[in-house]
Amino acid sequence: MAPTLTGVASNARVQRIRAVAALAGVELNYDDSFTFASDWKNEEFLKKNPFGFLPVLELEDGTVLRESGAIAEYVAELGPNSTLIPSDIKEKAQVHAYQCTADQEIHIPGGIVTGQMNGRYPYNKAVQQTIIDKINSRVAVLDQILLNSTFLVGERITLADIFIVTSLLNIFYSWYDASLRAKYPNVVRLVETVTKNPKLAPVFSKAPQFVEKFPSPPAPAKEKKAEKPKAEAAPKAPKAPKAKEPEDEEEEPLVPAEPKVKNPLDDLPKSAFNLEEWKRQYSNLDTRTGALPWFYEKFDKDGFSIWKVDFKYNDELTAVFMSNNQIGGFFNRLEASRKYLFGSVGVLGKANDSLITGILILRGQDVKPVVEVAPDYESYEYKRIDLENAEDKSFFEGALAWDLVVDGKEWADGKNFK
Numbered sequence: 566m567a568p569t570l571t572g573v574a575s576n577a578r579v580q581r582i583r584a585v586a587a588l589a590g591v592e593l594n595y596d597d598s599f600t601f602a603s604d605w606k607n608e609e610f611l612k613k614n615p616f617g618f619l620p621v622l623e624l625e626d627g628t629v630l631r632e633s634g635a636i637a638e639y640v641a642e643l644g645p646n647s648t649l650i651p652s653d654i655k656e657k658a659q660v661h662a663y664q665c666t667a668d669q670e671i672h673i674p675g676g677i678v679t680g681q682m683n684g685r686y687p688y689n690k691a692v693q694q695t696i697i698d699k700i701n702s703r704v705a706v707l708d709q710i711l712l713n714s715t716f717l718v719g720e721r722i723t724l725a726d727i728f729i730v731t732s733l734l735n736i737f738y739s740w741y742d743a744s745l746r747a748k749y750p751n752v753v754r755l756v757e758t759v760t761k762n763p764k765l766a767p768v769f770s771k772a773p774q775f776v777e778k779f780p781s782p783p784a785p786a787k788e789k790k791a792e793k794p795k796a797e798a799a800p801k802a803p804k805a806p807k808a809k810e811p812e813d814e815e816e817e818p819l820v821p822a823e824p825k826v827k828n829p830l831d832d833l834p835k836s837a838f839n840l841e842e843w844k845r846q847y848s849n850l851d852t853r854t855g856a857l858p859w860f861y862e863k864f865d866k867d868g869f870s871i872w873k874v875d876f877k878y879n880d881e882l883t884a885v886f887m888s889n890n891q892i893g894g895f896f897n898r899l900e901a902s903r904k905y906l907f908g909s910v911g912v913l914g915k916a917n918d919s920l921i922t923g924i925l926i927l928r929g930q931d932v933k934p935v936v937e938v939a940p941d942y943e944s945y946e947y948k949r950i951d952l953e954n955a956e957d958k959s960f961f962e963g964a965l966a967w968d969l970v971v972d973g974k975e976w977a978d979g980k981n982f983k
């Protein structure tokens with residue numbers, strides 16, 4: 566049986582392995598509908614690969630290979646007469662050098678820029694620019710090298726080209742925009758030569774578009790609602806549209822290909838409570854005087870449920886902004902449940918003495934089908950909120966109004982999942 570590759574089709578690390586297999590003539594079992602939203606990081610998987618990351622290649626004898634670079638080399642070596650890895654040891658070392666450049670100088674720093682844009686890492690403009698400048702300086706060298714040669718090493722496509730191209734694709738999909746690409750025409754030509762190779766059509770045909778404009782930086786944290794004048798129910802300014810955020814996981818492009826799968830939550834009996842309308846009311850009205858009265862009038866407790874959500878490891882929290890970014894990361898990873906979920910979660914307290922808590926309003930009566938799309942959902946505890954209970958109700962209202970106080974700790978910052 567052919568080796569089985571597991572990983573997301575739009576992921577550059579998976580693309581590099583599939584491209585090598587296609588060019589080397591090696592058959593792989595591969596399911597291109599696999600997503601990070603599936604329950605992949607389970608006990609069985611961690612037994613096979615305790616590092617817990619993807620992609621992995623499972624061989625017929627049960628051996629599990631990890632690290633996309635090592636897997637790509639293994640697959641290339643399997644190919645009959647593959648020239649993807651030169652036999653000359655000097656050229657082989659040159660190819661390997663480009664593999665390292667691809668990972669260390671483009672893919673990994675590029676992933677940090679992407680992570681800053683989608684809230685996985687704290688956003689800092691100066692740090693981001695420094696990383697972008699460094700990547701540009703490497704791309705400029707590649708562009709010079711490619712001025713007079715079609716491929717990076719020798720006269721044929723090698724792992725060097727495949728690794729450099731797939732690491733570039735990762736940033737071309739996310740933030741390396743048209744004006745940056747225009748500076749390096751020879752590099753863009755190499756990307757086109759590789760991605761348009763007819764043998765590689767199954768690998769790149771469903772790939773996302775290259776980004777045209779550098780995405781806007783993440784919106785600053787929402788102002789503390791408690792500080793707003795409460796009497797006026799003045800409409801809030803509508804939020805500027807944000808760059809679409811990744812489904813999940815490290816270094817995923819900002820605009821991944823998202824295969825649509827039917828969710829059993831869609832089969833629940835229809836509800837008169839319109840979650841999208843609630844999200845609009847919450848955004849546009851003062852919480853206590855406008856949004857909450859609307860909510861109490863319309864809420865359907867048979868079609869939806871309300872949950873208190875608590876981070877389990879509050880003693881590990883340090884700076885408030887980092888904890889708030891962590892909430893942002895959790896919310897990013899809940900993206901696949903956006904239709905079924907609203908959330909208001911905050912950091913209460915101060916640096917090194919804080920907790921993360923809040924509320925979720927979700928479709929159905931069970932929290933798990935909605936939150937398990939986020940691989941870290943088990944880092945949080947969920948407890949049903951009963952609005953008939955005065956204490957629960959006051960917690961619910963405080964979390965929505967961002968003026969909640971728990972154990973003397975005041976709401977410091979927060980995020981909404983809308």
Ligand SMILES: N[C@@H](CCC(=O)N[C@@H](CS)C(=O)NCC(=O)O)C(=O)O
Pocket residue numbers: 576578617618619620631632633634814815816817
């Ligand atoms: N160096 C590894 C990195 C693998 C990696 O970080 N994979 C990400 C997806 S791009 C992942 O599985 N992240 C989940 C996790 O780290 O828990 C490789 O090239 O295979």
